[in-house]
Amino acid sequence: MKISIGNDHAGTVYKFAVKEFLEEMGIAVTNHGTDAESSVDYPDFIHPVADDVEKGDADLGIIICGSGNGAAITANKHQGVRAALCWTREITQLAREHNNANVLSIPARFVSLPQALDMVKTFLNTRFEGGRHQNRVDKIPTGCS
Numbered sequence: 093m094k095i096s097i098g099n100d101h102a103g104t105v106y107k108f109a110v111k112e113f114l115e116e117m118g119i120a121v122t123n124h125g126t127d128a129e130s131s132v133d134y135p136d137f138i139h140p141v142a143d144d145v146e147k148g149d150a151d152l153g154i155i156i157c158g159s160g161n162g163a164a165i166t167a168n169k170h171q172g173v174r175a176a177l178c179w180t181r182e183i184t185q186l187a188r189e190h191n192n193a194n195v196l197s198i199p200a201r202f203v204s205l206p207q208a209l210d211m212v213k214t215f216l217n218t219r220f221e222g223g224r225h226q227n228r229v230d231k232i233p234t235g236c237s
């Protein structure tokens with residue numbers, strides 16, 4: 093299992109905690125930064141994560157910014173990337189079960205660190221249900237057929 097992670101300045105503290113959490117589980121992590129808390133532009137650090145997922149260089153991605161929206165919007169510009177903005181365990185579970193999300197977007201300014209780590213754990217431990225959801229996910233790239 094390989095996970096690519098990236099964040100802006102609002103997500104730096106959470107990123108390091110998530111990275112440690114993953115590495116303690118024996119998961120290989122590619123960290124695209126930023127590793128600083130000085131102001132940066134989130135696309136510079138989120139596109140590399142989405143690139144990894146798009147190209148198959150990572151199984152999953154985790155992206156973090158203040159609201160989670162800029163990161164998710166950026167990642168979803170990439171082919172084959174399904175980035176889900178999540179703020180509870182239940183939303184995270186559904187993002188995997190129903191949407192086959194392959195990138196988790198965490199809003200660092202709106203969830204606690206324990207909540208964020210719980211979402212990461214849920215994201216890793218939940219499988220896509222397929223079935224009717226597969227038909228819907230298949231229609232995402234090109235719209236209705």
Ligand SMILES: O=C(CO)[C@H](O)[C@H](O)COP(=O)(O)O
Pocket residue numbers: 100101102131134157158159160161162163
């Ligand atoms: O959430 C974000 C993008 O969606 C950013 O983290 C947020 O916009 C950064 O704001 P500021 O420059 O005021 O720290």
